[in-house]
Amino acid sequence: MTLANKITILRGTLIPVVIYLLFLDKREMALAVFLLICISDSIDGMIARRRNEITTLGKILDPAVDKLLYVSVLTVLVFVTTDIPLVLLIFYLIPHITLIIGAVVLYRNRRPAIAARFSGKAAAWVTIIGISFIFLQWPYGLVLLIIGTGLSYIATLHYLQVFLRMEKDSQ
Template sequence: MKKILDKAKTTEPTLFAYQVSDVVHPHDRFLSWTVLRWLPRWVSPNVLTSLRIVLTPIVIFLLSAHAYRSGVVLFLFAAFTDALDGSFARTTNRITDFGKLADPLADKLLVGSAIILLVFQNFNIWLGVVILGLEILFILSAVILKVRFKTVRMANLWGKVKMISQVIAVSLTMFALLLDFPFLLTIATGIFGLAIGFALLSLFTHGV
C-alpha cells in the first residue's frame, strides 16, 4: 500500500504536498498521545485512509456471508481509522489534497456498502434510498469543487457527526441480527434519521 502511494506521489505531486493545519482539536491531541504515537514510522495519514478503502471489500464479503460477528469487528476497526487519519494529519501537519478527497470517499464506500447490504434488507427501502442519495450528492459536490473550482475541502463538523451516527446505526443493525434482538433495529432507525439530518446540515453549510 505504501509503495502504491509513493508511486502516485511521483505522478501527482501536488495531490500529496503537505499542508499546515489551521487548527488542532482536543480529540486530535488525545488520539496523538494515546494511539497515534504507537504507530510505525512508515504509517502516514494517507496510509490509514487507504487501509479503510482496502478493508471495505472484506467487510462486504463478511456481511454478504452473514458473518456479523467478524463483520462488526472489522467494520468498527475500519471506521476507527477515520478518526485516526484526520487527527494524524492535523497533529503532524501532513494534510494533503489526496487525503481531503480520499477520506470522505473512503467513508462513503465503507458506510454505503454496509447500508446497501443491511438497510435495504432490514428497513424501509426509502430510508436506504435517501441515505445513498445524499452520499451521491456529497461525492458530486466534491468532484465539482475539484474539477471546476480547483478546490478541495475537508469534511466539516456536521459531516463527521453524520459519519459517526451512521457507524453507530450500522453497528447496532449488525448486533441486532447477530443477537436476534429486533429492538436494536428500532434504535438504529432513529439514529439513521438523525444521520440524514446531519447530512443535510453538512451539505448546505459546507457541501462536502
C-alpha cells in the same frame, strides 16, 4: 506516500471484508472490522494534522473511502440481510451524491476542498452508531440511521453555504 494516506488505503481494502462477513451472517466480526475502519478514519486524520501531512490525495481519498464504506454496508443491509428498507438507502444517497458532485465541481474548477464540518462529523458518527446497532440487531438502530441521514441533509446545507460563500468571494 504519507502514513495517513497508507492508513486510508488500508481502510478501503478492509471494506470487502466487512461485506463478505455480512454475507456469511458473521455480524459481530463484520462489526469489529467496520468499527476498525471507522476508528482508523479518525486516526489517519489526526496523524495527517499532527505531522502536517495533509495532502490533496488524502482530501479526496479519505471521504471517498468513508462514502464507499457506508454505501456498501447499507446496500448489503437492504438487499442481503433486509435489515433496512430501500427507501432509506435512497434518502441516504441523495445528500452524499450531492456532496460528491460538489467535490467534483470544486476539483474541476481548481478550488480548494471544503474542510469537514462538525455537522458532517456528527452525521457520520450517528450513522456509524446506527449501523452498529443494526449489525447487532439492537433496538433503535433504524431510528439512529434515520437521524444520521437527516443530519447528512443538514451537513449538506452547511457545505452548500460554504461553497456559495467561496463562489461569492471569488468574484
